[in-house]
Amino acid sequence: xxxxxxxxxxxxxxxxxxxxxxxxxxxxxxxxxxxxxxxxxxxxxxxxxxxxxxxxxxxxxxxxxxxxxxxxxxxxxxxxxxxxxxxxxxxxxxxxxxxxxxxxxxxxxxxxxxxxxxxxxxxxxxxxxxxxxxxxxxxxxxxxxxxxxxxxxxxxxxxxxxxxxxxxxxxxxxxxxxxxxxxxxxxxxxxxxxxxxxxxxxxxxxxxxxxxxxxxxxxxxxxxxxxxxxxxxxxxxxxxxxxxxxxxxxxxxxxxxxxxxxxxxxxxxxxxxxxxxxxxxxxxxxxxxxxxxxxxxxxxxxxxxxxxxxxxxxxxxxxxxxxxxxxxxxxxxxxxxxxxxxxxxxxxxxxxxxxxxxxxxxxxxxxxxx
Amino acid sequence: xxxxxxxxxxxxxxxxxxxxxxxxxxxxxxxxxxxxxxxxxxxxxxxxxxxxxxxxxxxxxxxxxxxxxxxxxxxxxxxxxxxxxxxxxxxxxxxxxxxxxxxxxxxxxxxxxxxxxxxxxxxxxxxxxxxxxxxxxxxxxxxxxxxxxxxxxxxxxxxxxxxxxxxxxxxxxxxxxxxxxxxxxxxxxxxxxxxxxxxxxxxxxxxxxxxxxxxxxxxxxxxxxxxxxxxxx
Numbered sequence: 001x002x003x004x005x006x007x008x009x010x011x012x013x014x015x016x017x018x019x020x021x022x023x024x025x026x027x028x029x030x031x032x033x034x035x036x037x038x039x040x041x042x043x044x045x046x047x048x049x050x051x052x053x054x055x056x057x058x059x060x061x062x063x064x065x066x067x068x069x070x071x072x073x074x075x076x077x078x079x080x081x082x083x084x085x086x087x088x089x090x091x092x093x094x095x096x097x098x099x100x101x102x103x104x105x106x107x108x109x110x111x112x113x114x115x116x117x118x119x120x121x122x123x124x125x126x127x128x129x130x131x132x133x134x135x136x137x138x139x140x141x142x143x144x145x146x147x148x149x150x151x152x153x154x155x156x157x158x159x160x161x162x163x164x165x166x167x168x169x170x171x172x173x174x175x176x177x178x179x180x181x182x183x184x185x186x187x188x189x190x191x192x193x194x195x196x197x198x199x200x201x202x203x204x205x206x207x208x209x210x211x212x213x214x215x216x217x218x219x220x221x222x223x224x225x226x227x228x229x230x231x232x233x234x235x236x237x238x239x240x241x242x243x244x245x246x247x248x249x250x251x252x253x254x255x256x257x258x259x260x261x262x263x264x265x266x267x268x269x270x271x272x273x274x275x276x277x278x279x280x281x282x283x284x285x286x287x288x289x290x291x292x293x294x295x296x297x298x299x300x301x302x303x304x305x306x307x308x309x310x311x312x313x314x315x316x317x318x319x320x321x322x323x324x325x326x327x328x329x330x331x332x333x334x335x336x337x338x339x340x341x342x343x344x345x346x347x348x349x350x351x352x353x354x355x356x357x358x359x360x361x362x363x364x365x366x367x368x369x370x
Numbered sequence: 371x372x373x374x375x376x377x378x379x380x381x382x383x384x385x386x387x388x389x390x391x392x393x394x395x396x397x398x399x400x401x402x403x404x405x406x407x408x409x410x411x412x413x414x415x416x417x418x419x420x421x422x423x424x425x426x427x428x429x430x431x432x433x434x435x436x437x438x439x440x441x442x443x444x445x446x447x448x449x450x451x452x453x454x455x456x457x458x459x460x461x462x463x464x465x466x467x468x469x470x471x472x473x474x475x476x477x478x479x480x481x482x483x484x485x486x487x488x489x490x491x492x493x494x495x496x497x498x499x500x501x502x503x504x505x506x507x508x509x510x511x512x513x514x515x516x517x518x519x520x521x522x523x524x525x526x527x528x529x530x531x532x533x534x535x536x537x538x539x540x541x542x543x544x545x546x547x548x549x550x551x552x553x554x555x556x557x558x559x560x561x562x563x564x565x566x567x568x569x570x571x572x573x574x575x576x577x578x579x580x581x582x583x584x585x586x587x588x589x590x591x592x593x594x595x596x597x598x599x600x601x602x603x
Contacts (some may be wrong), residue, residue, distance in 0.1 A: 173404060179503070180410065199502060206482035210485065257492065293525050
């Protein structure tokens with residue numbers, strides 16, 4: 001970019017060299033223009049926008065140096081095309097073409113007319129295409145680098161899995177069989193020794209397999225997410241303890257799929273609050289000493305909270321759990337987070353399902369595009 | 371003092387011993403691709419869990435799924451080896467759970483338990499146990515058949531509710547397609563090797579592969595394998 005800026009500055013200087021009888025003000029303008037060109041590598045967007053905007057200013061206010069903007073314009077268009085999106089590039093070309101059309105149509109002394117207009121537009125488009133193609137090239141290489149990284153990571157996981165499976169196929173099945181056979185003869189010292197030795201060998205093999213698994217896990221570890229899952233698990237255990245102290249029987253679990261969708265802070269808070277509400281409702285409405293099950297699944301598309309609990313016959317006909325509470329949650333989950341909530345009584349049991357979608361970009365990144 | 375002697379003083383173990391005193395009859399089914407292991411597990415049930423009985427055994431996941439979907443053959447407890455040829459134990463469980471809350475399913479493996487734990491909880495099993503300790507296997511079978519779960523595992527009903535709307539890749543493919551992509555992606559087998567193993571023609575394998583590529587929205591077989599390895603549960 002520095003080389004391009006220096007080249008453009010040199011060409012502009014060359015143009016200035018051939019201009020006749022410049023005023024002091026025009027000389028200053030030329031100097032400022034050259035400086036602007038030279039600072040482009042450090043402030044590409046700002047400097048390029050200023051360069052483009054200076055073209056009509058020079059045209060209308062400094063008619064003796066209008067020609068100096070020729071190379072600067074092309075450099076500014078190319079650099080902006082490199083820096084901004086395709087849509088913005090198209091918009092920029094439309095604006096530049098309109099300005100150019102105005103300059104060509106207005107009476108002038110530089111020989112600009114409607115016949116020369118297409119050549120200016122074509123040059124602008126070519127400059128933009130150069131910038132865009134460099135950007136596309138860069139993006140393509142970045143994508144290839146990412147793909148190669150992902151493929152290497154996949155290959156490592158695949159190799160680890162294959163090694164583990166080979167170890168399993170060749171060793172662990174037989175070792176387990178030996179251990180079990182040996183334990184069928186507890187009175188025999190010889191068999192006991194064989195069993196103990198096989199068990200020790202089996203644990204060593206398991207340790208090696210676990211090491212392979214740890215390596216695969218370490219590749220995709222996200223400590224922030226792990227903390228969230230840990231906190232969620234602790235919260236569920238705490239709710240379980242409280243319910244069990246008053247006679248309820250139940251199981252609560254967190255399940256994390258292989259590539260869970262990212263959940264921002266607000267969604268994580270909603271999940272925690274929703275669980276508090278779910279457990280409070282179980283306590284309020286479930287059959288005394290009844291059973292319940294709560295599950296939180298952090299999947300590729302978002303979080304799913306599910307609760308099943310015994311429901312007294314009287315409650316089955318009402319808008320359990322807790323009238324307005326349910327509606328408030330439904331409103332929050334569906335309207336604010338674009339999720340889903342289903343609740344109702346099935347076979348005498350209250351069933352609740354709440355879906356909170358993950359952050360959109362991560363769903364796209366992790367999920368299939370269909 | 372040996373580990374077994376220590377257990378006798380353990381109150382939790384003593385509670386489990388209660389299970390032996392009041393024998394209950396459970397219908398048990400076994401799924402393992404190793405015939406030796408199947409026979410050995412069947413012996414274990416006959417010796418230690420009578421009057422419970424093994425109502426059927428299967429060596430292929432597809433057969434077990436078919437039988438679990440037949441009301442006359444559905445067991446109280448299905449013991450599934452996690453590592454099978456083709457369709458894996460976790461996938462068999464996921465497919466059964468997606469359809470029904472019955473039977474209770476216990477995973478069993480000679481592999482490291484840590485290796486399979488996440489898969490076993492996610493696919494709707496009620497517990498996971500190693501293959502090496504007979505006594506632990508018997509206790510685990512009794513507990514799971516009696517409606518209990520291991521820590522971290524869902525009850526069958528919750529697992530069914532969770533998985534009946536499952537959108538994972540596993541359920542997107544047919545059993546045969548899953549078998550083929552597993553052999554191709556995880557074991558690196560060629561179409562020829564897969565066709566020899568499954569006893570089908572290479573052209574059929576290729577046809578299945580085309581369907582897999584379409585269903586996974588992949589560009590080619592290699593891409594489909596990468597998606598499978600990366601995203602399948």
